[in-house]
Amino acid sequence: EVQLVESGGGLVQPGGSLRLSCAASGFTFSTYWMHWVRQAPGKGLVWVSRISSDGGSTNSADSVKGRFTISRDNAENTLYLQMNSLRAEDTAVYYCAREAPNPRYFDLWGRGSLVTVSS
Amino acid sequence: DIQMTQSPSSLSASVGDRVTITCRASQSITSYLNWYQQKPGKAPKLLIYAASTLQSGVPSRFSGSGSGTDFTLTISSLQPEDFATYYCQQSYSTPRTFGQGTKLEIK
Numbered sequence: 001e002v003q004l005v006e007s008g009g010g011l012v013q014p015g016g017s018l019r020l021s022c023a024a025s026g027f028t029f030s031t032y033w034m035h036w037v038r039q040a041p042g043k044g045l046v047w048v049s050r051i052s053s054d055g056g057s058t059n060s061a062d063s064v065k066g067r068f069t070i071s072r073d074n075a076e077n078t079l080y081l082q083m084n085s086l087r088a089e090d091t092a093v094y095y096c097a098r099e100a101p102n103p104r105y106f107d108l109w110g111r112g113s114l115v116t117v118s119s
Numbered sequence: 120d121i122q123m124t125q126s127p128s129s130l131s132a133s134v135g136d137r138v139t140i141t142c143r144a145s146q147s148i149t150s151y152l153n154w155y156q157q158k159p160g161k162a163p164k165l166l167i168y169a170a171s172t173l174q175s176g177v178p179s180r181f182s183g184s185g186s187g188t189d190f191t192l193t194i195s196s197l198q199p200e201d202f203a204t205y206y207c208q209q210s211y212s213t214p215r216t217f218g219q220g221t222k223l224e225i226k
Contacts (some may be wrong), residue, residue: 044219105208114160
């Protein structure tokens, strides 16, 4: 089955760290650009970060730049998001998403992983 | 960054109604515009990509149009399962920005 499954979310104190994982299956993971998108409770979708198919190129939103790092292991078919210096405003459901090539769209999403930053 | 603005933010309609949601980009994105549907507690689902191409498996009552900066999503005859929140997203450049969402509610 073609799917993405996130894990690693939970409750963390402000200033703490967490690493999210996104396990891919049923497709050739190494050929797709991958993204993280988050959604704060009751709010809209916000793009967080992306990584090229070979992991050589990454981009992140200004709000997380310098704190979050996206990476991937194509041998293990897994996408990661290392989140450091977490803030209350980072509380959200984090989705990983596969981006289909040109014309570029997110055609496969995981179910999401909830990250709560609170003392 | 390209800003995406949807209108309306919320909409009340009845089963069988025809509804239109609009999305405006802050600069031209040619046809790099996608629409997603999200139901409470679920991940977003792709409906339309490249402004007007229906994703496989999506009912034909959904359609999209537009290019440049102005786009529309139309549902020709609302069904009970269509009540959800809809988001547009540009894929012209990074960051891949989303509109703020349009919540479609039952009248």
